[in-house]
Amino acid sequence: MLDYPAxxxxxxxxxxxxxxxxxxALHVTPSAISQRIRTLEERMGAVLIDRGPPVRATAQGLRLAAHLDQVRLLEAGLSDPAPGLPVLRMAVNADSLAVWAMPALASAPGLVDLVIDDQDHALDWLRAGLVVAAITSDSRPVPGCDSLRLGAMRYRATASPDFVARYFFDGVTAExxxxxxxxxxxGKDALQARWVHALTGQRPILPMHRLPDPHAFADATRLGLGWGMNPxxxxxxxxxxxxxxDLxxxxxxxxxxxxxxxRITAQAIAPLTQAMKKAATANLLP
Amino acid sequence: MLDYPAxxxxxxxxxxxxxxxxxxALHVTPSAISQRIRTLEERMGAVLIDRGPPVRATAQGLRLAAHLDQVRLLEAGLSDPAPGLPVLRMAVNADSLAVWAMPALASAPGLVDLVIDDQDHALDWLRAGLVVAAITSDSRPVPGCDSLRLGAMRYRATASPDFVARYFFDGVTAExxxxxxxxxxxGKDALQARWVHALTGQRPILPMHRLPDPHAFADATRLGLGWGMNPxxxxxxxxxxxxxxDLxxxxxxxxxxxxxxxRITAQAIAPLTQAMKKAATANLLP
Structure with a gap:
């Protein structure tokens, strides 16, 4: 049995x-914390925390913390639950969070702990056992997980009028x-390249700005910094x-x-799954 | 001299x-790319790319790429500039991006490449030489950098009316x-704890949700998930x-x-610095 206080x-x-x-947070001394983690590291035979600065988890440390979250979530479903709220670690793609998913997430039975990633890669988090649920564009179920279709999010290739006049005067072509x-x-975002290929049948190299935030991305489109796929x-x-x-x-x-x-925590997060389904039906294409 | 094509x-x-x-993007074969990077790694005596998946830079790989960005930025200032737009890698705190900084960033002389981090930590990116500029809450200039005061961003501790009725019926106290x-x-966000200490003189442990997006953070406040410091x-x-x-x-x-x-690329990004100053004057407290 693992050392759960550690x-x-x-x-x-x-x-x-x-x-x-x-x-x-745990009402003990910092040296007690250090001691518990050192003992745990010795027993696991691996470094769990990179002491930094900044202090950060190693991959194995993250996996152990996620395991604890799951155990707590299961405990919360017992008739005599442990004190304190369980933590629900979930991976959500930034666009879903910006557009429709927040109200559903707010119905989570515990403390919400979000990891934001691209929809094509949220699955990596689930596969690694670091989150209990994820919004993803990949339907293939991860071992031990169930997959529920939410609907489709529609993206449109958009640019400001000035940008169109300057760059697409001769039409929107591969050239x-x-x-x-x-x-x-x-770097993981392939929507622009995918759309260009669907439109032109070609794969031109696209000069690109990087803006890892959906609202900033939309603002940058309005400001004429570039064209992009916006929800x-x-x-x-x-x-x-x-x-x-619309290009x-x-x-x-x-x-x-x-x-x-x-699947192991499916029962515990059932109200969240229901809320997610309802919000998706109201906001996504079937 | 470094091998710049590599x-x-x-x-x-x-x-x-x-x-x-x-x-x-470079019009060569994938094996030519592999070869160049392998040669560079041998010469540097360090792994520069973690082959993954996912493919990711190591810390030393990031430093070298940032050096190339700087060289390109300097080249762009020569009378006979190299073809292609220089890349401006900058660290920006998420709240500034959400509230006021995007229009200024749009005036950057090149392709914008944003790293989003907490205002207390954007400086780490600059110190590590991974970005050419940063919006930060730390005034101490990094060696080789100039520091310009932009103004102050005002945060207010806020919660929904239902949340206040449920949790703060007896007032907003440490208890x-x-x-x-x-x-x-x-995990780096200390604003809530700082505000609680300023208000109550105490440091109670705060149960916490984690929402690494300013708009989702504000939405979650409106939805009554928790209270938080919002711009x-x-x-x-x-x-x-x-x-x-307002609590x-x-x-x-x-x-x-x-x-x-x-300082080395200050001249090249001078129009951006001007735009940043102007946007800050219009949007921040003096």
């Missing part, structure tokens, strides 16, 4: 990025796209009012989304 | 998280705060219309912000 110390150090913060700065969420719900009003131009109204890009969750 | 290969692999993507879920941007500009309308309650109108928290930038 795991609790580990989880608090990770959540608060601080030995002193963890000590205060003009190769010369026009694009916006990219991060229709987020920029529909701008298109209707002419502040943004190809017949070529929307629909990204299917799935709610994948660990 | 550095360019390295930087593209990092930006696109892909050897194939880098090969396409009631210890039992009320708080919102926290990430006044972002939630002023909600407070005025009664959708949010202590006499106790705002002002966070001074600074624009710190590498």
């Amino acid at each position: 795991l609790a110390a580990l989880a608090e150090v990770i959540r608060r990025s601080s030995f002193d913060g963890a000590a205060a 003009t796209l190769a010369g026009a700065p694009s916006l990219c969420f991060n 229709e719900t987020l920029i529909g009003g701008d298109v209707a009012q002419g502040r943004l131009i 190809a109204p017949d070529h929307a890009l629909d990204v299917p989304l799935f709610w994948q969750f660990s | 550095l360019a290969a390295l930087a593209e692999v990092i930006r696109r998280s892909s050897f194939d993507g880098a090969a396409a 009631t705060l210890a039992g009320a879920p708080s919102l926290c941007f990430n 006044e500009t972002l939630i002023g309308g909600d407070v005025a219309q009664g959708r949010l309650i 202590a109108p006499d106790h705002a928290l002002d966070v001074p912000l600074f624009w710190q930038f590498s």
Whole structure:
């Protein structure tokens, strides 16, 4: 059996990025925290915390903390629950969070702990056992997880009127796209390239800005920094009012989304899964 | 002298998280990219790319790519500039990006590449030489950098009316705060704890949700998930219309912000620095 008080110390150090913060939260001395983590590291034969600065979990430390979260979630379902709220660690893609998922997440039975990642990569978190649920674009269920189709999020290739006049005067083609700065969420974001390939059949190299925030991404589109794939719900009003131009109204890009969750804690997060389904039905395409 | 074509290969692999993507961008074969990076790694005596998946830079790989960005930025200032836009890698705190900084960043002379971090930690990126400029709450200039005061961002402790009725019926005290879920941007975010200490003189342990996105953070406050420190500009309308309650109108928290930038590329980014100053004057407290 694992040493759960030591795991609790580990989880608090990770959540608060601080030995002193963890000590205060658990009402023990910082040296007691250090001692528990050192003992745990010796027993596991691995470094669990990179002492930094900044203080950070190693991959194995993260896995152990996630295991503790799951155990706490299961405990919360017992008739005589342990004191304190369980922590629900979930991976959510930034666009879902910006557009429709927050109200559903607010119904989580415990403390919400979000990891934000690209929809194509949220699954990595689930596969690594670091989160109990994830919104992802991948339908293949992870071992030990169930997958529920939420619907599809529609993206539109958009740019400001000035940007269109400057870069797409000769139309939106592989040639003009190769010369026009694009916006990219991060290095993992393939939406722009996927859309260009669907539209032109070619794969030109896109000059790109990187803006890892959906609202900043939309703002940058409005400001004419580049063109990019924006969620229709987020920029529909701008298109209707002419502040943004849809580069190809017949070529929307629909990204299917799935709610994948660990079977072992499925019962404990059932109200959240229900809320997620309802919010998705109201906000996504079927 | 460093092997700059190899550095360019390295930087593209990092930006696109892909050897194939880098090969396409540079019009060479993927094996040419691999070869260049392997040679560079041998010469540097260090692993520069973690082959993954996912493909990721090591700390030393990031430093080399940032060096290339700086060299390109300097080249762009020569009378006969190199083809292609220079990349400006900058660290920006999420709240500044959400509230006021995007229009200024849009005036950057090149491709914008944003790293988003807490205002208390953006400086780490500058100190490590990974970015050419940063918005930070720390005025101490980093060696080789200049520091310019931008103004102060005002935060207000806010919660929904229902949340206040449920958790703060007996007032906002160290005791009631210890039992009320708080919102926290990430493990580095100390604003809530700082405000509680300023208000009560005590340091109660705050139960906390983690929501690493300013808009989701404000949404979660509106939804009654927890209380949190929100930028006044972002939630002023909600407070005025009664959708949010200011927990202590006499106790705002002002966070001074600074624009710190590498002296070596100061000339090249001067228009950006001007735009940053102007936007700050219009949006921050003096």
